[in-house]
Amino acid sequence: MIAKPTVIDLFSGCGGMSLGLENAGYEIVYANDLNGDALKTYKHNFPEVVVEQGDINEIDPREVSRRIKRKSVDVIVAGAPCQGFSTSGKRNPNDPRSKLFLQVGKFLKVFKPKIFVMENVSGLLSMGKGDTMKTIIKNFKDNGYHVTYQVLSADEFGIPQMRNRVFIVGSLKPIPTEKIFPKPSKSKPVSVKDAISDLSFLGLDDHSDTYHIKPLTPYQKKMRKGTKTLHNHKSAKHSNKIQKRFSKVPPGMDGRNALKKSDTLKRDYYRLHPNKTSRTITTLPEDLIHYKENRIPTVREMARLQSFPDNFVFLGPRTTGGRQRKFSCPQYTQIGNAVPPMLSEKLFKQISKVLDIHF
Template identity: 45%
Template sequence: MKNKPTVIDLFCGCGGLSYGFIEAGYDVLLGIDHWKDAIVTFENTHKNAKGIVADLFKETPQEISKKTGIKNIDVIIGGPPCQGFSIAGKRIIDDERNQLYKSFVSFVDFYKPKAFVMENVPNIVSMGKGIVKDSIIEDFEKLGYSVIYKVMLASEFGVPQNRRRAFFVGTKNNKEFVFPEPITKNPLSAKDAISDLPEKSLTDGTKYKTEPKSDYQKLIRGKSDGIYNHEITNHSEQTTSIISLVPDGGNYKNLPEELRKTRNVNIAWTRLNSKKPSFTIDTGHRHHFHYKYNRVPTVRESARIQSFPDTFIFLGSKTSQYKQVGNAVPPILGN
């Protein structure tokens, strides 16, 4: 136990990324986010970790270190939200839009961990024709780190979802890091992930009524004593009748012409495809529907698609739970 590398998760949300680290044998000590609900879920699911609600626009690593008593750390992980980057010449500059990224850099500078993992949206590597990516690498190289990056596709690593995230990994003292190769060419499907969950709502803690229907379901149930966060959304009669016209894996193009424009976004009226990995789970916009039932996936179904184990229980309002799930890095990808 004593030799597990220690971790701080910045902008931790509910802690999808750091949960993956726990499963991989790390000791997550601390998560920081300015979002109270997410921190409540984080603390409840990361038993050894402390979660603190703090605005990383304002709080410095010095203040956090003083507050928590954490003076040394082996690994810093996190995904600073990026609202685009402001660049001048070939550099990311110090303005408000870049401050959360700069905050991540300042934590690495302060703690000088053995390694860091910074994740972000996949197009960060092409922003500003690559200047953003080059500038990120340079910022960390200045602190003495060797940095490599890769855009990873979750479905190639045992997650039933085609989510892409960019990862920058830095190591000190020229220690080499190699990104893992994809583990499968036959990705898991939405059906593999959720076919054992019923059409109707369940009270939290309801026992499983069936055996797992796939190896993935067996894995994800783990030691859970039942099903949580499976409360369905009741749609209007109009919504239910429109979505009933869309087949498994279909979308608005399957609707009669006059109904196609009932929602003004391209992604509207999309159903999961039972035979394929899910598209990227969002934060609860209610445009993506179950492959079979005439409703959006529940929080638990979304969590399954994100590879959260059934023991990982989301707290807060249902809207907040959807957001926590949708924002997260799939734990199995983090792992």
């Protein structure tokens, strides 16, 4: 039995996947990401982990092995972006983004983990009429791994959000797919109101570092985890024009349908429905309107919809625009990029069982 499986987190972002791993009892021994803003958050929340900022293309896993004084780890996880695969299914070897997933292979060769897990958008399955997945799977098989995959939907695991993501799992021993993935929960889905109604006292252009009321639901209680200071709860300052636009969008509808005669083309925003799970949280905060206020949700409200507990603090710029957008990874983007920690925890608790039984 492995007391505390060791894990390397590649493309760690702010640490959504890492938080689930930690809660599932894993020891994170190394994390890498390119972005300094995301890593500010990561380092604050995981002070014990060896964190390296840098382009994975330029990182030598043998150096990492020396640095962390380990020749092997039990698990490697990677939330690699896969935009480098063209929709025609032909991988363009000159597109630097294609090489990102290949970089995972070089870590597998050095650390020989028993299991690796890659997370990506479920659209990856149909990309290039399935050829992209075939390429990825072949590459991992060539590295000696048995590969399987499954789409997991966050709302089926107690998270107040519809979010389908594909998890590709490779293992050094053949393991049936149904043993690797957690089974969806049978309980009622958690709604937006269940998740954030205790935070909805904030109007526009306001902030609070204290809670005004006690948690109202089991989910809110779970998320607060005894936290005393309310972090990242600052609301946006919208112009009267924007507020008026938002006010015309009813819950569960988007601007495209609600504002047919609007003077603007920017109508993609959707008003959260209090009694339903949220739409997928994206990297753009303007995509969602609070269920009862005429404002976008705060960073903390977004974090709740992604199942980040309130003691997880987000650092770096809250939001950015213009030229900065290309380089920085503001708090909203860090959240939109993340694997919901509760989903990660459930997946890796199941994978712990696999490690115990099969290795």
